[in-house]
Amino acid sequence: MRFIMRRLGFYLVAFWLSITLNFLLPRLMPGDPVSRMLSRSQGQLDPSQIDSLRRLLGVDERPWWQQYPEYLWRVLTGDLGISISRFPTPVTDVIGTQLPWTLLLGFTSLILAVIIGNLLGIIAAWRRGSFLDSFVPPFLVFLGSFPYFWLAMGLLYVFGIALGWAPLSHAFSVGLEPSFSPVFLSDVAAHLVLPALSIVFVSVGGWMLAMRNTMIGTNSEDYILMAEAKGLHPSRIMFAYSARNAMLPAVTNIGMSIGFIVGGALLTEVVFAYPGVGYQLMAAVQGLDYPLMQGMFLTITGAVLLANFLIDIIYVRLDPRVRVS
Amino acid sequence: MISTRIRGRRLAGVLVAAAAATTLLLSGCTAGDAGDAGGDAASGPLLTIPREDMGTFSQNFNPFSPNAAPMTQQAIYESMIIYNPADGSTTPWLAESWEASDDGLSLTFHLRDGVKWSDGEPFSAKDVATTFGLQQKIVEGSFPYVSKVEAADDATVVFTFSEPFSPGLFEVGQQVIVPDHIWADQENPDKFENETPVGTGPYTEVSKFQAQSFELLPNPEYWQQDKQNLPGVRMLAFAGNDGANLAAINGDVDWAPQFMPDIQKTYVDRDPEHRHYWFPPTGAMINWQLNTTKPMFEDPQVRKALSLAVDREQVVKVGMSGYTEPADCSGLSGSYSTWKDESLLGSCDWIGHDPEKAGEMLDEAGFEAGADGKRTTPDGEPFAFKISVGSTSTDWLSVANIISQDLADIGVTATVDAPDWAAVTAAYEQGTFDTGIVWSDNAPTPYQYYRSLMSSETLKPVGEQTFSNYHRFSDPQADELLDRFSAASDETAQHEIVDQLQALYSEVAPVVPLFPGPEWGAYTDTRFTGWPTEDDPYATLATRSPTTVLVLTSLQPVD
Numbered sequence: 108m109r110f111i112m113r114r115l116g117f118y119l120v121a122f123w124l125s126i127t128l129n130f131l132l133p134r135l136m137p138g139d140p141v142s143r144m145l146s147r148s149q150g151q152l153d154p155s156q157i158d159s160l161r162r163l164l165g166v167d168e169r170p171w172w173q174q175y176p177e178y179l180w181r182v183l184t185g186d187l188g189i190s191i192s193r194f195p196t197p198v199t200d201v202i203g204t205q206l207p208w209t210l211l212l213g214f215t216s217l218i219l220a221v222i223i224g225n226l227l228g229i230i231a232a233w234r235r236g237s238f239l240d241s242f243v244p245p246f247l248v249f250l251g252s253f254p255y256f257w258l259a260m261g262l263l264y265v266f267g268i269a270l271g272w273a274p275l276s277h278a279f280s281v282g283l284e285p286s287f288s289p290v291f292l293s294d295v296a297a298h299l300v301l302p303a304l305s306i307v308f309v310s311v312g313g314w315m316l317a318m319r320n321t322m323i324g325t326n327s328e329d330y331i332l333m334a335e336a337k338g339l340h341p342s343r344i345m346f347a348y349s350a351r352n353a354m355l356p357a358v359t360n361i362g363m364s365i366g367f368i369v370g371g372a373l374l375t376e377v378v379f380a381y382p383g384v385g386y387q388l389m390a391a392v393q394g395l396d397y398p399l400m401q402g403m404f405l406t407i408t409g410a411v412l413l414a415n416f417l418i419d420i421i422y423v424r425l426d427p428r429v430r431v432s
Numbered sequence: 433m434i435s436t437r438i439r440g441r442r443l444a445g446v447l448v449a450a451a452a453a454t455t456l457l458l459s460g461c462t463a464g465d466a467g468d469a470g471g472d473a474a475s476g477p478l479l480t481i482p483r484e485d486m487g488t489f490s491q492n493f494n495p496f497s498p499n500a501a502p503m504t505q506q507a508i509y510e511s512m513i514i515y516n517p518a519d520g521s522t523t524p525w526l527a528e529s530w531e532a533s534d535d536g537l538s539l540t541f542h543l544r545d546g547v548k549w550s551d552g553e554p555f556s557a558k559d560v561a562t563t564f565g566l567q568q569k570i571v572e573g574s575f576p577y578v579s580k581v582e583a584a585d586d587a588t589v590v591f592t593f594s595e596p597f598s599p600g601l602f603e604v605g606q607q608v609i610v611p612d613h614i615w616a617d618q619e620n621p622d623k624f625e626n627e628t629p630v631g632t633g634p635y636t637e638v639s640k641f642q643a644q645s646f647e648l649l650p651n652p653e654y655w656q657q658d659k660q661n662l663p664g665v666r667m668l669a670f671a672g673n674d675g676a677n678l679a680a681i682n683g684d685v686d687w688a689p690q691f692m693p694d695i696q697k698t699y700v701d702r703d704p705e706h707r708h709y710w711f712p713p714t715g716a717m718i719n720w721q722l723n724t725t726k727p728m729f730e731d732p733q734v735r736k737a738l739s740l741a742v743d744r745e746q747v748v749k750v751g752m753s754g755y756t757e758p759a760d761c762s763g764l765s766g767s768y769s770t771w772k773d774e775s776l777l778g779s780c781d782w783i784g785h786d787p788e789k790a791g792e793m794l795d796e797a798g799f800e801a802g803a804d805g806k807r808t809t810p811d812g813e814p815f816a817f818k819i820s821v822g823s824t825s826t827d828w829l830s831v832a833n834i835i836s837q838d839l840a841d842i843g844v845t846a847t848v849d850a851p852d853w854a855a856v857t858a859a860y861e862q863g864t865f866d867t868g869i870v871w872s873d874n875a876p877t878p879y880q881y882y883r884s885l886m887s888s889e890t891l892k893p894v895g896e897q898t899f900s901n902y903h904r905f906s907d908p909q910a911d912e913l914l915d916r917f918s919a920a921s922d923e924t925a926q927h928e929i930v931d932q933l934q935a936l937y938s939e940v941a942p943v944v945p946l947f948p949g950p951e952w953g954a955y956t957d958t959r960f961t962g963w964p965t966e967d968d969p970y971a972t973l974a975t976r977s978p979t980t981v982l983v984l985t986s987l988q989p990v991d
Contacts, residue, residue, distance in 0.1 A: 142858075143854060160498070160571060163571060192499060194497055194498065194499050195622065195623040196491075196625065201490060275682060276668075276675055276678070276679060281644070281666065282645075376487070378675065379675075380668075380670045380671060380675040382487065382488045382644040385487075386488075387488060
């Protein structure tokens with residue numbers, strides 16, 4: 108319990124630091140939201156209206172030390188304000204309509220990558236020197252060194268355009284109404300295949316290598332030898348003795364990855380016109396939309412910290428050493 | 433061991449539950465928005481249009497909002513008149529006719545009879561008065577010359593001006609009108625999201641609103657039922673040109689208003705019989721502006737010499753993929769073709785590509801070349817400067833590179849400086865840049881273009897933020913001509929003044945005009961016909977311009 112309380116205290120400090128950075132960094136960028144909007148409209152807006160537009164959009168021109176306490180208070184009370192680039196839609200609405208799609212895409216690809224990567228890693232370490240061990244990891248690392256949007260575009264071209272097997276864009280067919288009908292769910296799944304695969308292909312190599320390397324270490328432990336000597340079934344030794352003990356680093360990685368899912372897979376989402384938060388985040392940064400940027404960074408920070416905290420708790424359970432130290 | 437297995441299963445269970453919850457969340461937050469779908473499948477496909485710069489849509493149909501959902505001002509709300517830059521014509525729309533008083537201080541619109549809002553209420557002069565009240569309340573400083581808007585009777589609106597301002601006709605006339613019976617009671621009209629809009633436009637009924645797409649179905653009360661021939665309009669969201677282009681190439685959309693590289697090969701050649709594009713040069717003039725507060729750009733002769741050094745043919749062909757045409761010395765883009773003074777254009781001496789003459793002019797101005805072939809300013813400094821352009825505008829970036837090479841040929845060192853647009857515009861606004869590639873104002877009359885480039889009203893000192901006249905130039909003669917233009921209500925008199933403004937512009941060369949921005953637009957007529965073309969320029973192919981409604985009311989489904 109004391110351990111968890113101590114961790115909790117650490118997370119509170121980390122949270123305060125990160126929301127303060129969220130507040131300061133955007134304000135260090137040159138320009139302000141309205142002049143950004145003006146330069147994007149390229150002469151369509153009338154310069155004489157700039158000032159009132161600034162007031163209309165609620166661009167705060169007070170010095171930062173006056174805005175800061177108010178900002179902290181609003182964060183604590185959950186009021187994220189109104190988006191400037193999506194005025195007058197509240198930030199929570201903007202994030203709320205897009206986050207579920209990002210989570211769906213992110214979790215699907217993470218779960219697939221974790222399961223496939225770890226299984227491959229376990230088997231590769233168990234059968235050292237086999238085909239799986241000597242040829243698959245270099246190939247996956249090669250695949251993983253591609254920028255993932257490049258892979259996304261390649262998949263889109265081959266399976267979407269040339270072969271016509273998969274839909275080209277969006278999260279479900281345009282014109283369908285979201286429901287729990289099998290038609291809609293299978294349509295969502297069909298639209299999910301290519302974007303998720305493009306992320307899985309790139310990330311699976313890392314999972315496999317990490318698992319394989321840790322497991323090689325545990326394989327040489329005495330208790331494995333002991334288990335073998337006792338005549339246990341090899342698959343039981345592989346999963347229950349060796350893999351289980353090699354799991355710890357993977358759990359850490361899963362925790363970190365879960366946190367980052369919330370930020371969205373920007374380029375994958377752009378390539379497949381997937382309605383997630385990634386593009387919105389980029390647009391918010393480019394348009395200096397402070398409220399939206401802060402809202403999104405806050406969500407990401409919160410998710411990263413929460414995921415880490417959960418992993419900490421799981422660690423206590425998985426690894427007795429943590430409890431003692 | 434058993435416990436591990438159970439834990440494993442529990443973990444899997446949690447994952448499945450999480451996935452299910454996500455799906456639930458997805459449908460939960462979107463299902464409520466679905467409107468009446470009706471039997472639109474029976475009435476044929478919807479006109480499908482991509483929007484390339486919105487990754488997702490928000491259900492905001494407030495026409496006063498700078499970020500309203502696409503088509504708010506095109507298909508839902510309408511204006512009193514519509515100006516078409518492609519042929520210079522003006523179409524009476526919600527107003528049947530209008531007249532200005534002789535002193536230019538009042539403007540009267542006679543509204544069309546029989547127009548109804550999509551909820552069945554009649555459209556009247558009161559709606560117009562309310563709209564302008566709202567616009568001036570929400571964005572202070574809009575229509576600064578309008579002091580009063582009155583409904584004289586149900587069908588007549590009178591605008592009283594605080595000073596004569598003839599270009600106001602188009603600004604006032606093209607403001608979209610909202611219904612008084614809905615908007616007058618709004619406490620915060622600026623924050624009103626207007627999720628189910630009531631408009632006079634052809635397609636007002638929002639349906640199937642999703643983050644990635646939405647549909648607008650026909651207005652049941654439309655005043656031109658005979659022109660309302662589409663089953664509806666469908667907008668698709670894309671987070672960039674690539675996705676939108678892909679949808680167009682694949683034939684998923686009917687109209688493609690976004691930039692497409694090598695459009696003939698990538699788009700048209702896949703179905704040459706049905707696919708067409710038309711890029712009229714009616715966008716804003718793109719200028720190369722020289723910061724006239726810097727001593728080296730003070731002399732008009734120097735600016736003209738630099739202009740002569742630029743190979744515009746090359747700029748247009750290579751930099752802009754041949755999608756536009758070189759500028760002429762009036763600086764006016766294709767949307768002002770009726771205003772151009774042909775006799776002036778014949779005698780231009782600072783626009784064509786002539787590096788030799790450019791070199792002579794620079795020699796004369798005292799910018800002579802040294803032994804290494806590089807020129808120096810009269811003060812003995814090297815004649816070197818930067819050309820700023822935003823790094824994301826790849827087409828303008830290659831334009832800047834061509835200019836830089838052309839200048840190197842005459843011994844002038846121009847380095848292309850391409851940081852983020854934000855940094856570039858910040859330098860423009862403060863007046864701290866050397867030179868840069870910049871857009872300009874594009875309004876129905878040339879008044880705004882010349883005003884933003886030559887008027888002392890728009891001139892701000894270096895260090896003070898400004899949003900036009902970045903190059904900081906003014907001319908007293910221009911001030912006088914501009915004042916006369918805004919006071920002139922007679923079109924012949926206006927043309928005469930614009931002739932003089934062109935002559936002045938050509939004499940002082942406030943900026944170096946490069947090329948008019950093309951208005952991108954491509955379409956396929958497999959599902960709908962009646963598109964505007966070069967031979968029938970009743971509108972441009974833009975989807976965000978006042979003329980868009982003209983296209984929406986001209987298209988016919990193919991049987």
